[in-house]
Amino acid sequence: MRDGTPLTGDFGRRLRHLRTRAGLSQEALSHAAGVSVRALADMERGRTRGPQRRTVQVLAEALGLDDAEAADLEKSAAVGRPRPRTATGPAAPGTLALPRDIKDFTARGPALAALLELAQDTGPDRPGVSVVTGQPGLGKTAFAVHAAHRLAPHFPDGQFALDLHGMDPEPTTPRDALARLLGALGIADAAIPAGTDDRAGLWRSMTGDRRMLLLLDNAVDESQVGPLLPGAGPALTIVTSRHSLAGLESVHRTDLALLRREEAVELLTRIIGPERVRAEAQAARDLADLCGHLPLAVRIAGQRLLSRPHERLGKLVARLAAEGRRLDGLQAGSLRVRAAFALSYRQLPADTRTFLRRAALAAGADFSPETGALLAGLPYDDAVACAEELTDAGLLQSDAAAERYRFHDLLRLYAAEQVAIEDGTEIRDAALDRTTRWMLRRATAAALHFDVEHEGSPPGGAHDGDPEPHGDPDPDGAPAGREEARAWLEAERAQWLAALRRAHETGRHQQVLDTAQAMHWFSDINQHWEQWVEVFQRSAESARLLGSRRDEAIHLNYLAWSYNMCVHDPHNALTSADAALAAARDCGDGLQEGWALGYGAGALHRQGLVPQAQARLRAAADCLASQKSAQARLAELTILNSLGTLLRQAGQPVEALETHRRSERICRAGIPGRTDELIALYHAVARQQIGNDLAALERWSEAEPPLRQALAAFETAQMPAWAGPARLDLGHVLSALGHPEARVTLLAARDDLTGMRSPRQAEAAAALEALSASSALSASEETADAR
Known part of the structure; x- marks a missing residue:
């Protein structure tokens, strides 16, 4: 010791x-x-x-x-270290010939060109090594064989191919591989040394001056490949592996990607002939998509169709469209997509297999190690190691910038099958429930970073009969501050929305309410997210099932807002607002009654029913003015701003200005119990509308300062959904003033509004056109004057 x-x-x-x-x-x-x-x-x-x-x-x-x-x-x-197996004797010279090339080989032009350049660069002191990697089914062997045949004329001293059986339970040992390679060079059995190192030395000495090509197919790891590489001389070695073999130094790498759609259709065309593809061009494209542009899957589909010359492509498309039958449909003779995936899956350690199959339960196009850890029931660090191992094995693709991973569509189907086979319904549901609870707690805590009314207590308080703990489930790893919270909520949008669905469907209604309530202010910042309709549909339904008319009124109002602002559907907005109004009156909640009247007014206005909208807004203002709470004052500010805007649009700018000045006076007076930060936002809204009122009165110089102040406040608060329209309003005023910043302001506004899918993007585009036309006219007039 x-x-x-x-x-x-x-x-x-x-x-x-x-x-x-x-x-x-x-x-x-x-x-x-x-x-x-x-x-x-x-x-x-x-x-x-x-x-x-x-x-x-x-x-x-x-x-x-x-x-x-x-x-x-x-x-x-x-x-x-593994003990060498007993050698079975080297193969006779010349038995390691290249496999037959595939005549219908398609695409991969840049990768082939890079290999040709590498072959031409080999020399006495520059042996070339290229490692070809990628997920199962990408055609690594087919590519390497095709490349070897193309490059054969450059290597007159011989071309050799050796399958290293990397996916077998017992891959070929370096000792046995060296015996076969030396035998292929004509070394007699008795002359081959016993030890691996001695065999490697003899191999290097015999290949040192040969211009030869070596194809090592299906390698398992670096330790298997290293002893087989020539040490010097003008040789070229092509190694294929499902693993990245990142430990091999000074090598050229060919990371094969999926085919593009047109390349996948071209491969299908080469297999079954152009006539059938031309006859069903759209079906051929659909078939390529259903195969995920994976070469093996496209080849299998093509071989299946080739064996059935009278079968229509559309028939196979219809069969593969059903996800549950897709892998069954992708087999032709001994070619099977499922089998290709199974080879790699069986090689994985138990925890990594669990991680891979459970990750298929994640929502969205990609997932984080955090989500994978929850689903697999693994510590975070172990989950990260599993994800990296799967990336190295070509079974997951990692994001170039973030720590996120994604499946190929067909591999996700295979992994989901393994969940059903190996885990069963009970374990699957437990994994999803565990992930749902964690995700909603994190989403709630993250969203509360944006709730300027939040006092530090859980959004729903302590709920009798609700054992769900509050607060972030992992305080040490929780997002710190708004920027991190926003980044998490955006990156995990699909995941926490799926968790909200599951919580609703499995009866965890209080957690649904808490999460949706916490999202209230965050949703204002991201009005362009259409999923807010689903969030508040589910929370309103959860409130109804819990029997709380007050919560039902609150969340029906949120739903009316989302119909109005996120999907621009005033008909459903009015229906939701009317339902919220009824619920609010049933429980005597004047605050929610005022909000419901206001949201209904917005929907009526969007339907062109201006008098009715004005009437509802005046009723809402009267209702809220009679309420004493701070929340009622905030609601009154919103209603006054909306009423003033409607008055201005109805051709009453003087009354509109008066209404917005009233709103500003409330802001200046302050609201007890509410932060300066919150009041500043409402004040910014009032200033924006005052600027627009002054613009409507053509008091352009007076309109500019309040609009600039409003825009600055929205940008400081990081509220792009509010900053975009304010920037457009400022752009209109700057155009009228002939200000040099007008064009750049309108351009930025157009881009912002387009990104948010705002209906006002057309208004921004029209303002830019008008500005360009005005500038052109002015230039023309100046030219005429100069003449």
Whole structure:
């Protein structure tokens, strides 16, 4: 024993002890040794029991070990290294010929060109190595074989291909692979050395001056490939693997991507012939889409159609359109998409298999490790390691900028199948419920960063009979501040919305109400999100099922707002507002009655019913003026601003200005119990409308300052849904003044409003056209005057 750890064996425990003794985190040791964090984690957890000698050496140097300790560490690694299998004897010379090329090979032009350039760059001191990686079904072997045939004339000293059986339970060992390669070069069985290192040395010496091409197909890892690579000379080696083989240094990489749609249709055309594709062009495109543009899937579909020359493409499209039958439909003879995925799936450790299949339950196009951890029931760090392992294995694609991952559509279907087979309904539902509870607690806490009325208590208070805890489920990892909260809510939009659906469908109605209530102010900032209609439909229904008429009135009002502002549907907005009005009157809630009248007025105005809208707004103002609460004062401000706007649009700008000045006076007086930040927002709205009233009276110079003040306030509060319209209003005034900032202001407004799908984007475009026409006319007049 030395410092409490064994001299040999249990490499992972010894490495972890030495790292801890040195005071290094995995990240720090990774940086010092040049070994990935995932590889270190695998070593310490015992997943990698016998790393390569070179890896052990760099770890020993980074840990500052003396010679004796380094030797001990190497001994413990050697114990875990796989023993070579007994050789079955080398193949006869020439038996490692390239497989047959595929005549209908399609696309991959840039990748082929890059390989040709690499082949031309090889020389006596520059052996080339290209690693071809990608997810199952991308056609890595087909690409490598096709490339090898194309490149064969450049390598007159021979072309050899060896399948390393990386997906088999026992992949080919380097020792056995070297025996086959040496045999292919004509070395007699008796002359082949016994040890792997000696065989590798003989292989390198024999290939040092040969211009030869070597295809190593289906590699499992770097330790399998490393001894097979020529050390010098003008050789080119093409390695294919489902794993990234990131540990191979100084190599050219070909990361195959999915085919483009037109390339997938071209492949289908080459298989079944142009006549059938021309006859059903749209069905051919639909078929390519249903295959996810995955070469293996397109080939299988094509081979199936080729074997049935009278079958219409549309028939296969109809069959594959049903997700539950798609993988069954994608098989032709021995070619099966499901089998290709299963090969990789079976190679994964148990936790990683769990992570992969449960991740298929995530909502949306991509997911975070956080979501994967919840669904799989794994610690976050383990989930990150699983996600990276799956990325390296080509089973997930990682986002280029964020820590998020996505499936290929067909692989997601396969993973979902495994959930049904291996987990069953009970475990699946438990995973979804666990994720739902966590996601809604995080979403509620994140949304409250934007609730300027929030006093620090849970949105719904303490609820009798509701055991759900409040607050963020992971305070240490919670978003800090508005920017992080906004980023999380936007990135996880699909996930927390799916959680809200599940909570509603499984009867967790109080949690639905709490989350929707917390989202109230955040929804104002993101009015262009159409899903607010669903959020408030579900919360209003949950309130009804809980028997709370007051909550029903609140959430029906939110629903009326979302119909008005998010999807521009005044008919449903009016229906919801009328239902909110009835609920508010039933429970005697004057505040919600005032809001319902106001939202109904907005819907009537959008339907062109201006007198009726004005009447409702006046009734709303009277109702709210009789209420004493601070919330009623805020509601009154909103109603007054809306009434003034309607008066201005009805050709009554003087009365509109008077109404908005009244709103501004309330803001200046302040509202007890409400923050300056909140009052500043309402004051900004009043200033915006005062600026518009002055513009309607053609008092342009007076209109500019309040509009600039309003825009600045909205930008400071990070409320783009409010800043966009204010910028457009300012642009109109600047145009009328002939201000040099007019054009850039209108351009920015148009872009903002277009991004939010606001109906006012057309108004911004028209203002820009008018400004351009005016500028052109002025230039023409100046030219005429100059003449």
